[in-house]
Amino acid sequence: MTTSLNPRFTFDTFVVGAANRLAVTAGRTVAENPGSAYNPLFIYSGSGLGKTHVLMAIGHAAKALAPQLNIEYLTLDEYVEAFHAAIAAGQGDAFRRRFQNVGVLLVDDVQFLTNRKEMQTELLRLTEALQQTGHQIVLASDRPPAEIADLDERLISRFSGGLVVDMGIPDYETRVAILRRKAEERGSSFQPGVLETVAKVEFPNVRELMGALNRIVAFQAVNETPINAEAVRRVLGVRTAESPPAAGATAAASPGASPDEFSQFLTDVTFTVGKAVEAWRARVTEAVLRWEGEGYRTGRLERLLDQDKPSAVDEEIAAYVRDVERLKALAAEVATLDPQAAGDKVFHDPGRMEEAEAAAARVRDGAAPPPAPSAAFPLDTYMAGLSNDVALKAARDVISKPGKKYNPLVIVGKSGLGKTHLLHAIGLELAKKRGAVVACLSTQAFVDELIAAIDGNRVDWWRARYRRCTALLLDDIHLLAGKERTQEELFNFFNQFLDAERQLVFTAPAHPNTLDGLEERIASRLEGGLVAEVGEPDKELRRSALERLLTQQHIRADAALLDYFADRPVDSVRSLTGLVQRVVEAAMAQEVPVTAGLAREVLEGAPPPSARRTAGARTSGLVVSSAGGVRSREKMVWDWPAASDRVIEEVR
């Protein structure tokens, strides 16, 4: 029943001139604020002047701004037909409900309401219902409401209560602009002056103007020689513009002058003005009209009109057009970074190019790239072993085919097993690809950023920042538990990233579906990719990790020392690091080399060296590693003093 919107009928393809500017502006406003700006909006104009185009353009624009909006375009006849069919099928109520749920209803050719009392009542009811629910209705007709014969007074007042705008016949400049655009669309080019000649013919509507263009396009196609202005006149059957009759000194013949003297006078004046207003001024005025219609400031062009001679006018116009193109590009770029900032007026004023560039640069700086992976975790220092074989292989697959093979990749394993290392390593490798923007951060930082964005009313900006990433890597995803808003945002990113085949990588301490506080839709999506486990390090892995650790500390690693450490019951490389650190510190304090014996002494409860006490100060006896940090509880306290040294106070 509903006609789909013609994709060619958008505001972009509509040439705006003085005669239709109001209607277009009103249409745009309605598309941006359906239901609240002018409701109903009533557009009328003669046939072929673009009512349907504007109506559909409103539909397109509204859809582009709010894709979920339900938009229906139909002619009154289609509406009547549907109504009759619905009544015949006993579905009158369903019919009404259906139309009352439309977000933007576009009804064309409303003039056919004449003599259709029941339809008028129906439309009145619908208009009222749509207005009450804040839904938009836009109507088009070939005459104003008051002139639609036999139209219900209540409908007239309803329509007039919104906004009634008309679209007139385009003036000469607009006609030239329309012809140029249409010729461009068809890839036809004409000699200078040809389109202007066509535009001089005052066709009653744009459709006939298009017909004329078609004729000369066809003429040019069959003749293989470019058509000239003279031929255009012949093809279109236009008389050569007659020169005004000479102002003679002879007395006019009849005293009873013709009643059309004024029209004749008007024609003559038009001719004179046309000759007097130089072509270059017309070109400038045309450019002003065009760009003003597209919403750009035209002060720069208007200043050209102040000069007496046409110096470099065409160069100026060309420069202006270049600047407008640049502004469009800047606005588009800014829109991806910060949609709010793209609305800045400065992006519509070619007179302030520097400010526009500066504003765009500010947005670029402001849209600091999302947190990148840390360079401290390169892939080549990640130690491979049986325990992390699967995860490492999955990581390599992800690096070679981001977004295609395993998406998302979830690395699970206990704390201290190198998940974070692997995550950052993947991030670093992905970031090496051309055009890659990799976000790699802890889930906690992600949550904090969102909170700050909500606080600063910059959520759009925050979203845009992550949306342009080619990969998103979050560490410790279980920290999302209970963070509903972040889960909501992540859910949206999830879908966008998966659709666009952009890589997602997460780490978690356990399988996602066992994590508490994670929404089902997030957990199931995490499970939907590949969940790769990192196990406790095997002896081989521990040995090679030790070797590297000791080498980093410039300690010669003898086999006995390595064997001793590798045999220690540790569950992660991080704990192992802690053990090594303790031994190394003890060795430094005692100024002895690191040996297996010393390690055993330190780790297995041999009396601690007294050197630590030489300073005479009593400490708590707790020594915290500077390398291990406080991330892992089992490594916080390493060096318990001898039992006799412990002060245990009973708290009463």
Added chain:
Amino acid sequence: MSLVNFTSREITCKIVYYGPGRSGKTTNLHYVYERVPETRRGRMVSLATQTDRTLFFDFLPIDLGQISGFSTRFQLYTVPGQVYYNATRRLVLQGADGVVFVGDSQARQLDENLESLQNLQSNLLEHGVDVRTMPLVMQYNKQDLPRELILTPPELDDALNFRAVPSFPADALHGTGVFETLKGISELVLKRLAAGSPAV
């Protein structure tokens, strides 16, 4: 006053009908008024005495609509012809873009015509305008009167049209020559657009 405003895309022409008393200036305006569609014309302001003599001036605004993208308006003024209203005449002349000199074709009015022409010249000079630079056309009105009472257009050209500006014989009462005159002056005025120098 700016004749053409390219920024606001407006053309405004002020045309003054000048001439001796009772030569038919107001009649010209009345005829134009009658012919202009209602939607295009403003209210004609006419301050006349009981004997239909213009006391102050007549004013008729005409809206010609969009011409080449310019919203075009004509403002037609007449001055009171009688000698003692010179201050008014000078005032009305201020900012004129063009002048129609409406002469009385009757032979016995020749001196009044000459006097009025001289008066036009001196009043323009008061505004710092050389009459030779001001767009001007002559209209020889009352050509419908019996031949023995009037001078022919060539005779009037010889007597009055020293600068050989366009001249039009007319019978303003019946409309002959009225629009021709208006067109003549409009062309002269609008041609100055090309020069880009607005009239004072």
